[in-house]
Amino acid sequence: MNAKTSKRLNMKDRYRIMTRDLAWEPSYQRHEDIFPQEDFEGIKIVDWSQWEDPFRLTMDNYWKFQAEKERKLYAIFDAVSQNNGQMNVSDPRYLNAVKLFITAVTPLEYNAYKGYARVGRQFGGVGARIACQMQSIDELRHTQTQIHAMSHYNKYFGGMHDFPHMFDRVWYLSVPKSFFEDASTAGPFEFLTAISFSFEYVLTNLLFLPFMSGAAYNGDMNTVTFGFSAQSDEARHMTLGLEIIKFILEQHEDNVPIVQKWLDKWLWRGYRLLSIVGMMMDYMLPNKVMSWAEAWEMYYEEAGGALFKELERYGIRPPKFAEQTVIGKNHVSHQTWFVFYQYGHATAFNTWIPTAKEMDWLSEKYPDTFDRLYRPRFELLAEKAAKGERFYNNTLPQLCQICQIPLAITEPDDDTMISHRDTVHEGERYHFCSDGCRDIFHNEPEKYVQAWLPVHQILQGNCGGADMEKVIGDYYRIEMGEDNLEFEGSPEQRRWKQWKQAV
Amino acid sequence: MSRVFIALQDNENSRFIVEAISEDNPNAEVKHSPAMIRIEADDRLTIYRETVEEKLGRDWDTQELQIDMISIGGNVDEDDDSFTLYWNS
Ligand SMILES: [Fe+2]
Ligand SMILES: [Fe+2]
Ligand SMILES: [Zn+2]
Numbered sequence: 001m002n003a004k005t006s007k008r009l010n011m012k013d014r015y016r017i018m019t020r021d022l023a024w025e026p027s028y029q030r031h032e033d034i035f036p037q038e039d040f041e042g043i044k045i046v047d048w049s050q051w052e053d054p055f056r057l058t059m060d061n062y063w064k065f066q067a068e069k070e071r072k073l074y075a076i077f078d079a080v081s082q083n084n085g086q087m088n089v090s091d092p093r094y095l096n097a098v099k100l101f102i103t104a105v106t107p108l109e110y111n112a113y114k115g116y117a118r119v120g121r122q123f124g125g126v127g128a129r130i131a132c133q134m135q136s137i138d139e140l141r142h143t144q145t146q147i148h149a150m151s152h153y154n155k156y157f158g159g160m161h162d163f164p165h166m167f168d169r170v171w172y173l174s175v176p177k178s179f180f181e182d183a184s185t186a187g188p189f190e191f192l193t194a195i196s197f198s199f200e201y202v203l204t205n206l207l208f209l210p211f212m213s214g215a216a217y218n219g220d221m222n223t224v225t226f227g228f229s230a231q232s233d234e235a236r237h238m239t240l241g242l243e244i245i246k247f248i249l250e251q252h253e254d255n256v257p258i259v260q261k262w263l264d265k266w267l268w269r270g271y272r273l274l275s276i277v278g279m280m281m282d283y284m285l286p287n288k289v290m291s292w293a294e295a296w297e298m299y300y301e302e303a304g305g306a307l308f309k310e311l312e313r314y315g316i317r318p319p320k321f322a323e324q325t326v327i328g329k330n331h332v333s334h335q336t337w338f339v340f341y342q343y344g345h346a347t348a349f350n351t352w353i354p355t356a357k358e359m360d361w362l363s364e365k366y367p368d369t370f371d372r373l374y375r376p377r378f379e380l381l382a383e384k385a386a387k388g389e390r391f392y393n394n395t396l397p398q399l400c401q402i403c404q405i406p407l408a409i410t411e412p413d414d415d416t417m418i419s420h421r422d423t424v425h426e427g428e429r430y431h432f433c434s435d436g437c438r439d440i441f442h443n444e445p446e447k448y449v450q451a452w453l454p455v456h457q458i459l460q461g462n463c464g465g466a467d468m469e470k471v472i473g474d475y476y477r478i479e480m481g482e483d484n485l486e487f488e489g490s491p492e493q494r495r496w497k498q499w500k501q502a503v
Numbered sequence: 504m505s506r507v508f509i510a511l512q513d514n515e516n517s518r519f520i521v522e523a524i525s526e527d528n529p530n531a532e533v534k535h536s537p538a539m540i541r542i543e544a545d546d547r548l549t550i551y552r553e554t555v556e557e558k559l560g561r562d563w564d565t566q567e568l569q570i571d572m573i574s575i576g577g578n579v580d581e582d583d584d585s586f587t588l589y590w591n592s
Contacts, residue, residue, distance in 0.1 A: 010582070010583050011566070011582055052553075053570070054578070054579035054580060055566070055581060056590040057566065061566055065567075065569050065570060069570060072570075085547060209539065210536075211541050216537040216538035224538050232512075232570060232572055232573055234574065235569065235572045235573060235574055238574065238575060242578065289536060303506075303508070305505070306507075306592075309505055310505070310578075312592065313591070355554065
């Protein structure tokens with residue numbers, strides 16, 4: 001060790017003095033009155049002092065590093081807007097992935113900010129409270145930087161103008177919204193298991209690494225820069241996720257079955273939610289980095305596999321239905337894009353048939369499924385479109401009561417059959433996309449009977465009117481013919497060509 | 504045996520950090536993608552402050568890693584002199 005390091009406090013002492021030593025034991029209020037949500041979920045914490053933050057980050061260093069990250073990030077935003085960065089993207093279709101990002105993901109960041117502010121208040125241990133406080137501030141930063149990054153594109157492209165409004169109303173955005181609200185309405189320990197562990201540790205790599213690398217590859221400097229800047233906080237969040245799980249499991253053996261049930265639930269919910277990301281990677285990035293199936297293998301099967309092997313010592317097994325995700329990875333992006341294509345009149349972005357070159361790439365990446373099942377379908381749709389009969393589906397789909405995704409995903413053991421489950425609860429029949437979603441319902445039916453399902457709400461007359469024009473235009477605020485429909489011949493495509501000619 | 508990994512933004516700082524990692528962890532595998540670098544190893548990977556400082560030619564705090572790091576897989580053990588990722592299983 002050299003002299004410079006030994007002159008000041010080392011990292012461990014600094015962390016102790018600037019976090020734990022700032023807390024105090026209450027003397028005139030009872031612990032359970034101060035932290036009223038700490039035990040209703042059945043989780044038993046014996047000793048909060050066992051909580052470890054391996055990064056040992058203190059508030060002073062936190063501000064220092066975050067300020068440095070912001071300086072770097074905003075220098076890029078300025079450069080992009082000063083140099084017409086929007087013109088450097090690979091293909092105007094690419095921007096549709098950005099529209100989906102701002103409407104579906106950015107509001108989740110805001111919900112994460114609120115969620116960590118809430119649960120951080122509820123823990124008796126100061127280490128956990130500080131980690132949640134930093135994460136809460138991080139998530140607010142993610143919301144703000146994403147809005148700033150995309151506000152530049154919003155000057156030139158449609159579909160981004162009303163994202164918080166859309167998040168609360170539009171049918172496909174109820175998928176991410178209901179996912180997060182399910183976590184936010186759970187107790188504090190389930191929230192951390194859902195978001196810190198299942199979502200951040202196991203699943204966000206799939207969104208932020210291959211997709212952001214794809215943004216870079218498609219010339220979108222703003223998105224890759226905010227994505228990696230956010231992800232630099234994420235490395236800390238992931239560590240919090242792993243530490244919280246180990247901590248809860250080590251505290252008491254009664255915690256093991258409770259945590260196992262949460263892991264089963266939240267990995268299945270996360271897997272379904274990420275269908276949208278799978279589609280963004282395979283269909284919405286004109287320049288491809290890796291396929292969804294490859295990303296799933298690298299970040300879920302390999303990285304998640306190592307993780308569950310590590311948790312075996314606590315009596316945790318891999319999540320239920322994990323074997324179905326191994327089958328689904330070869331189908332889900334194609335099936336999801338097909339849903340959006342046929343409901344392309346009700347989306348705040350354009351949809352299209354992949355080009356011949358893109359279909360060849362999909363055949364190569366999905367040798368067992370694409371040519372057999374999906375290519376014929378897209379080729380038929382392309383033929384119809386060429387004859388002026390671009391297909392739009394004017395019926396409303398059956399939604400899953402849990403994940404709220406239309407029933408369009410196939411059976412794990414029969415890829416020609418739509419997977420559909422149902423159950424009767426107190427005289428009402430409820431529908432599900434899978435065994436995984438039905439299981440979640442059975443564990444907490446009182447919660448999920450209250451789900452706000454977009455299709456049911458339209459049919460009940462709660463979404464602006466009886467015809468789709470009113471729902472899409474007035475209630476969703478998607479501008480007909482401007483934000484939605486086919487990309488070929490769209491105003492967006494027309495403007496792009498004009499701009500490129502003008503240069 | 505399990506793989507640990509760290510992903511870094513592909514930038515000027517990371518170039519030297521990756522050099523330091525490769526020197527101190529001869530079994531580490533370095534994979535480049537657009538804008539990012541992913542480094543994997545069996546069970547364990549350690550970044551030493553001294554090696555990074557030597558490569559960068561300036562002082563470097565292990566916590567500075569947080570600026571360039573975009574993801575990790577593995578348990579973390581960090582102090583003033585090193586940053587380690589490891590699996591127990
Ligand atoms: Fe975030
Ligand atoms: Fe996060
Ligand atoms: Zn479902």
